[in-house]
Amino acid sequence: MKKYIATRCVTMFGILLITLLITIMLVGSNMDTILKQGIVFQVRSEIIENPAIGESFSSVKDFEAFIQDRTDERIKHLGLDEPWYSPQRIGLTMYKIILLDFGQATFLTSDSGSSDVKDIILEKLPRTILLFTSATIIISIIGIFVGALSASKIGSIIDRITSSFAIISSSFPVWWIGMLMIFLFAFTYQIFPARATPDIPASSPEYLGALLYHMTLPLITIVMIGFGSWAYLVRNFMVGIMQEDFIMAKKTMGINQSRITYTHALKNAAPPIITILALSLSGSLGGAIITEAVFDWPGMGRLYFEAITVMDLPVIIGATYILTVFFLVSVFIADLLYGYFDPRIRSSTDE
Amino acid sequence: MSNITPQEIKKEFLKSKMGIAGITILTILISISIITIIIIPVETFQEWNNPGSWITYPKAAIPVWINLFLIEKIPEHRILTEPSIQKISNNEINLSSYQFDINYNYDQFPNDFIYSYLLEYSGSPLLQMSVIRPDGIKLELISTSLPYSNLKIIHNDRIFSTDAMIKKELILQSEEFKFKIDNLSVEDIIFSKTESNELLKGDYIFSINVYEVNEESKIVESNLIIGGKAFGIMGTDELRRDLAIGLLWGTPLALFIGLVVSIASVIMGLMYGVYAGFKGKKTDETMMRFNDVLYALPALPFLIILSVTISNSIFMMVGFLMIFGWVGIAKVARSMSLQIKTRGYVEAATMMGQKDSKMILKHILPQLLPYAFASVAISVPAAITTEAGLSFLGLGDPSFPTWGQILHDANTFGAAARGLWWWIVPPGIMIAITGLAFVFIGNALDAIVNPKLKR
Numbered sequence: 194m195k196k197y198i199a200t201r202c203v204t205m206f207g208i209l210l211i212t213l214l215i216t217i218m219l220v221g222s223n224m225d226t227i228l229k230q231g232i233v234f235q236v237r238s239e240i241i242e243n244p245a246i247g248e249s250f251s252s253v254k255d256f257e258a259f260i261q262d263r264t265d266e267r268i269k270h271l272g273l274d275e276p277w278y279s280p281q282r283i284g285l286t287m288y289k290i291i292l293l294d295f296g297q298a299t300f301l302t303s304d305s306g307s308s309d310v311k312d313i314i315l316e317k318l319p320r321t322i323l324l325f326t327s328a329t330i331i332i333s334i335i336g337i338f339v340g341a342l343s344a345s346k347i348g349s350i351i352d353r354i355t356s357s358f359a360i361i362s363s364s365f366p367v368w369w370i371g372m373l374m375i376f377l378f379a380f381t382y383q384i385f386p387a388r389a390t391p392d393i394p395a396s397s398p399e400y401l402g403a404l405l406y407h408m409t410l411p412l413i414t415i416v417m418i419g420f421g422s423w424a425y426l427v428r429n430f431m432v433g434i435m436q437e438d439f440i441m442a443k444k445t446m447g448i449n450q451s452r453i454t455y456t457h458a459l460k461n462a463a464p465p466i467i468t469i470l471a472l473s474l475s476g477s478l479g480g481a482i483i484t485e486a487v488f489d490w491p492g493m494g495r496l497y498f499e500a501i502t503v504m505d506l507p508v509i510i511g512a513t514y515i516l517t518v519f520f521l522v523s524v525f526i527a528d529l530l531y532g533y534f535d536p537r538i539r540s541s542t543d544e
Numbered sequence: 545m546s547n548i549t550p551q552e553i554k555k556e557f558l559k560s561k562m563g564i565a566g567i568t569i570l571t572i573l574i575s576i577s578i579i580t581i582i583i584i585p586v587e588t589f590q591e592w593n594n595p596g597s598w599i600t601y602p603k604a605a606i607p608v609w610i611n612l613f614l615i616e617k618i619p620e621h622r623i624l625t626e627p628s629i630q631k632i633s634n635n636e637i638n639l640s641s642y643q644f645d646i647n648y649n650y651d652q653f654p655n656d657f658i659y660s661y662l663l664e665y666s667g668s669p670l671l672q673m674s675v676i677r678p679d680g681i682k683l684e685l686i687s688t689s690l691p692y693s694n695l696k697i698i699h700n701d702r703i704f705s706t707d708a709m710i711k712k713e714l715i716l717q718s719e720e721f722k723f724k725i726d727n728l729s730v731e732d733i734i735f736s737k738t739e740s741n742e743l744l745k746g747d748y749i750f751s752i753n754v755y756e757v758n759e760e761s762k763i764v765e766s767n768l769i770i771g772g773k774a775f776g777i778m779g780t781d782e783l784r785r786d787l788a789i790g791l792l793w794g795t796p797l798a799l800f801i802g803l804v805v806s807i808a809s810v811i812m813g814l815m816y817g818v819y820a821g822f823k824g825k826k827t828d829e830t831m832m833r834f835n836d837v838l839y840a841l842p843a844l845p846f847l848i849i850l851s852v853t854i855s856n857s858i859f860m861m862v863g864f865l866m867i868f869g870w871v872g873i874a875k876v877a878r879s880m881s882l883q884i885k886t887r888g889y890v891e892a893a894t895m896m897g898q899k900d901s902k903m904i905l906k907h908i909l910p911q912l913l914p915y916a917f918a919s920v921a922i923s924v925p926a927a928i929t930t931e932a933g934l935s936f937l938g939l940g941d942p943s944f945p946t947w948g949q950i951l952h953d954a955n956t957f958g959a960a961a962r963g964l965w966w967w968i969v970p971p972g973i974m975i976a977i978t979g980l981a982f983v984f985i986g987n988a989l990d991a992i993v994n995p996k997l998k999r
Contacts, residue, residue, distance in 0.1 A: 204833070208840045215841070219849050360987065364979030366929045368936060369951065369972035376960040376968060387961065482844055483933045487955075498937065501848050509849070516842050524840075 201528075205521045212517045213290055214283075216510055221277030224506040228299065232267045236260055286510075295511035300503045301496070310511040313496065318478070318515070321485075321492030324408055325477035328415040333470050335416070336423025337459075343424065344431030345454040352428070359425030367418045371487040374414045385410040389488040411488040415481075426469065430462040437461075464534035468527040475523030478516065553914060556992045566921075566984025573978060577796035589793050592945045598784040600767070602655070605775035607966050611650075619650035619772035627752075627766055636758045644750040644768045653743055654731050655771035659752065660702040665761035668692040672753045673703065675734055678746025681720055683734060685710050698764065705730045705771075779966040781950075782957040790945040791970055797858070797946050798928050798978050804862050805927035806920045809869030814916055816870065817877025818908050822885060822900070828878070835874055843868040847930065851939040858941040861934065865927050873919055880915065881908050914993045921986030925979030932975050947971040 240260065250256040268274050275282050289296060295310035303313040343352035379387035389411055391403035434440065435458055443453050478493065485494035493512060500508035557563045591597040602621040611617045627642035648654075659673065673685040686709050690699055703710075710730050718725050723741055725733045737744045750768055754761055778788035820831040850864045884890060890907050898906075934940050935948025938956075942949065950971045954960075959967040 204836070208837050211837050212841055215846075216849070219846075219853050223853050360983055361976075361980065364925050364929075364983050365976045366932060366972065368933060369968075369975065372951070372955065372960055372968050373972070376963075376965065380961050380963065482848070483937060486937060497845055498848065501845070501852055504852075513842065513845065516845070517840060520842065521840055 201525055205525060208521060209514070209517050210287065210291075213287070213510060213514060216513050217277070217283065217286060217506070220504060220506050220509055224299075224504050225273055225277050227504050228271070228273055229268060232271075232273075233264050236263050236267065290510065290514065295514070296507045298500075298508045299505045301500060301505050301508050304491075310507045313508060314493070314511050314515060317491065317493050317496045320404070320490065321478060321494065323404070324411055324490060324492060325415070325481070326474060328412050328419065329470075329473050329477040331412075331416050332419040332423055333466075333473070335420040337427050337466065339420065339424040340427025341431060341454055341459055344428045344435060344458070345450060347432060347435075355421070355424050355428065359421035362418050362421040365418060366483075367415060367481065368483040368487045370418055371411065371414050371484060374410055375487070378410060389490040408490075411484065411490055414488075415484065423469075427462065427466060430465050431458050434458045434461045464531050467534065468531050471523045471527040471530065475519045478519045550913075553917075553989070553992055557988055560988040560991065562984045563988030566981045566986075566988060569977060569981035570985065573795055573799060573981060576792065577799055580792040581796060584789060584792060588789050589945070590943075592785065592790065592793075593943060595783060598780075598786070600658075600660075600769055601780050601784040601786060602771055602773065602775050603780065603784050604782050604962070604964055604967075605773055605780045607777055607779040608774045609777065611774060616651040617649065618774045619648075619652050619654050619770075621772035621775040622646065622768075622770040624768045624770070625766075627768070629763070638756045638758075638760050640754045640756075640761060640763065642752045642754075642763065642766050646748045646750065646768075646770060647746070648735065648748055648770075649745050650772070651743065652773070653735050655773065656705040656729075656731055657750075657771060658702055658704055658769040659750075659767070660700075660769070661752075661766045662698060662700050662764035663690070663754070663761055664696060664698045664764055665690065665754075665756065665759065666693055666696045667756060667759045669754050669756040669759070669761055672755070674751055674753075676749040676751070677734070678744060678748065679738065681738070683717055683720070684713055685734075686713060778970055779964075781953060781964075781967050782959075783953070787950070787967065787970065790950050791947070791974060793945045794947040794950065794971065794974060795978075797944055798931075798975070801858070801862055801865075801931050801946075802924040802928040802978070802982070803920075805865040805869055805931075806923040808862075808866050809923060809927075810873055810916050810920050812866065813870035813873025813919075814877045814909065814912060817874035817879075818881040818904055818912065820874070821878035821881030822904055822908060824882075824885075832875075832878065835871055838868070838871045839875075841868070844930070844933070847934060848937070848939060851934060856939055856941055858944050858946075861931060861941065865930060869923060869927065873923075876915070876919075877912060880912055884908050884911050914989070918986055918989035918993050921982045921989055924982040924986075928975060928978055947975050 237260065250259065265274075272282060272285075277283070293311075295314075298308045298310050298313060301313060302308045303316045305312070305316070307313070339355055343349070343355040346352055375387050378384045386407055389407045391400060391407050393400055393403055431454070435454075440453060440458060443457060444450075482494040482498050484490070485492050486498060489495070493516070496508065497512045499505075500512060588597075600623055605621055606618060608620055611620070624644045624646070627644050630639075630641040630643070632639045632641070663669075668689050668691070670687065670689045672687045674682055675685060676682045686703060686707065688709065690701075693699075706729075714730060714733050715726065720738060721733070721736070722739050728736075728741065732741065735743055735748075752766070754763075776786050776788050778786070778791055780786055781790075816831065816835070820828045820835075823831075847864055847868070851861065854860060885908070890903070893903060893907060931940065932946065932948030932951070935946050936952045936955065938952050940946060940949050940952070948971075951968065954964070954967040954971075957964075957967075959965075
């Protein structure tokens with residue numbers, strides 16, 4: 194078992210590094226171009242602000258050479274003279290990443306004005322957890338309950354409604370439902386705010402209340418679209434278990450139906466349900482980029498999108514790091530839990 | 545996974561209501577695509593982003609059929625292209641008269657009107673525009689001579705209702721009206737009752753007369769546009785584009801993206817997984833580790849990075865979606881091929897010295913086909929919604945009117961805030977219906993392939 198965990202951890206670490214390497218490979222060159230343009234712009238604007246520098250040169254050629262020198266100097270200072278794929282730069286970046294030092298963001302800042310990637314992520318992550326993780330928890334609770342209910346009465350009206358709702362809701366994009374909800378409940382009936390970002394500063398005491406109020410509409414939307422497929426999954430697990438012999442035995446013993454459903458069957462359906470819960474909880478941390486964009490929710494998803502559109506490599510790497518780590522760890526935990534709950538699986542992983 | 549023959553699958557499939565419903569929807573969507581490709585000229589598709597080609601359409605107009613549910617009828621945007629033409633020659637003066645009949649039965653004044661024409665003439669013809677109202681009153685609107693030309697030229701011009709000349713002309717005829725018309729707009733005067741400034745319903749005749757001396761002009765094009773607030777079956781957007789055309793073109797595009805991505809992913813996944821499972825040992829180990837890496841990549845962020853850094857053309861997008869599509873299928877295909885490998889006949893074939901490629905193609909892949917069909921159907925909706933999502937974020941191919949692109953435009957122009965529901969609802973419903981068709985088919989197939997889920 195120890196050996197298993199050790200190999201898993203090593204593989205996970207390897208996968209994480211490869212993921213980050215791919216990210217750097219994709220974004221690196223564009224990022225360098227943008228940074229260099231930024232430096233040229235910076236140097237020029239400094240000279241425009243300070244006309245004395247310009248007057249001290251007699252010929253245009255000298256002046257241009259001076260600008261070129263200053264630009265080169267800064268590029269060298271930032272280490273941009275080497276291409277992004279040079280071993281030193283990639284090595285340095287990877288080394289820093291391993292030490293959890295994500296460095297400074299190039300363009301983006303946190304609400305409090307810090308450009309430290311760690312600060313930015315620590316500011317956005319709680320908000321995403323607040324919205325998406327609580328939505329996931331609500332979804333799973335409703336989903337398990339409804340799923341168990343329809344599994345106990347297969348073929349009933351409730352079962353049919355659940356199944357068809359699950360299938361239909363799964364084919365609607367959440368963000369489109371989000372647009373509709375905004376259209377209906379923010380503009381036609383002005384119950385909720387259209388933008389999910391509160392207007393008041395984060396430091397004021399009413400902030401939490403405002404945040405919760407702004408959160409209601411996205412939360413309702415996500416839960417509405419999400420719980421159907423959960424209920425359907427739980428139902429299918431339960432149906433599988435209800436056909437097992439031991440349930441039949443319980444039935445012939447005369448234990449009543451609802452007790453069988455909620456204690457015996459649900460307990461046995463627990464392993465896959467817990468696995469899915471672990472996976473969707475970790476998935477929820479990334480927030481849905483598009484959902485956050487629709488509701489303008491200031492979380493990880495929107496941070497990611499903003500970072501990609503302006504090519505802010507440190508932020509992209511930081512966010513990818515966090516998301517991949519959460520994903521890998523939760524897959525790992527899900528596997529362990531599955532083995533713990535279902536001994537039939539354990540024997541094969543011990544090999 | 546058991547040995548089901550294609551005939552059995554077909555039989556079972558036709559028994560399932562869901563499968564039939566899915567196939568029906570899909571057939572409708574495919575026929576829409578075919579009709580679109582045949583009937584709607586390809587130019588409209590290429591002109592989607594060219595504002596010039598939509599100039600005669602109204603801005604953000606509501607669908608016409610909404611009038612069926614309203615007591616107060618919203619004026620329809622009318623583009624009249626076929627006037628009745630009359631030619632009268634009197635000695636040396638030639639008169640060509642173009643008449644447009646409009647039955648105006650709405651409850652609001654029109655927004656404006658525009659007369660646009662292409663006239664081939666020489667000399668300097670006189671152009672007169674007048675309207676005969678339902679109450680018989682004839683109002684002169686404009687009378688202007690066209691620029692002189694020695695040779696035959698083609699003159700292209702537009703007369704707008706906002707033209708100051710029309711207003712002046714109308715003020716000269718203000719004795720017809722019993723109220724002050726000085727501060728009203730032209731269309732509010734023309735379409736008004738004489739007693740008070742209320743709408744006069746009925747048949748209006750707009751006539752354009754061209755007088756010439758000794759010459760005869762030829763009209764190439766003559767259009768009268770009565771600007772309204774309702775247009776077409778699906779309405780128009782802020783950029784005056786006819787949403788019906790966008791929605792129709794979106795259908796073949798969505799089917800193309802969905803089917804190509806899912807079929808290619810399934811083929812790649814099957815090949816990869818089966819090969820890894822069949823080979824086993826080291827090969828299997830390395831191939832599956834590579835698979836794990838791809839599996840761990842956060843798909844949507846990476847798709848965004850790829851479309852921003854590499855290209856956002858629709859074909860590249862299809863390729864990117866494939867990269868992330870095959871991973872899960874490969875995993876399942878591998879475990880299935882591991883099971884099949886242990887069966888007696890496969891082992892027998894191995895002992896007989898069959899080639900690997902033959903073994904895979906002949907003995908293992910055919911067993912996986914039912915699963916393959918089910919996964920194609922199941923993975924189509926994901927491909928379509930992901931593409932729509934990327935387009936919605938503004939990362940899609942702007943030259944193609946996909947449904948996601950339409951929704952992106954709707955979001956940028958604040959359609960939700962302005963209550964332009966016809967811009968938001970139909971594209972989403974189309975996405976959902978297309979997804980639903982494949983989900984139905986996929987579920988029906990899945991129930992046959994995995995009989996455990998039935999009941």
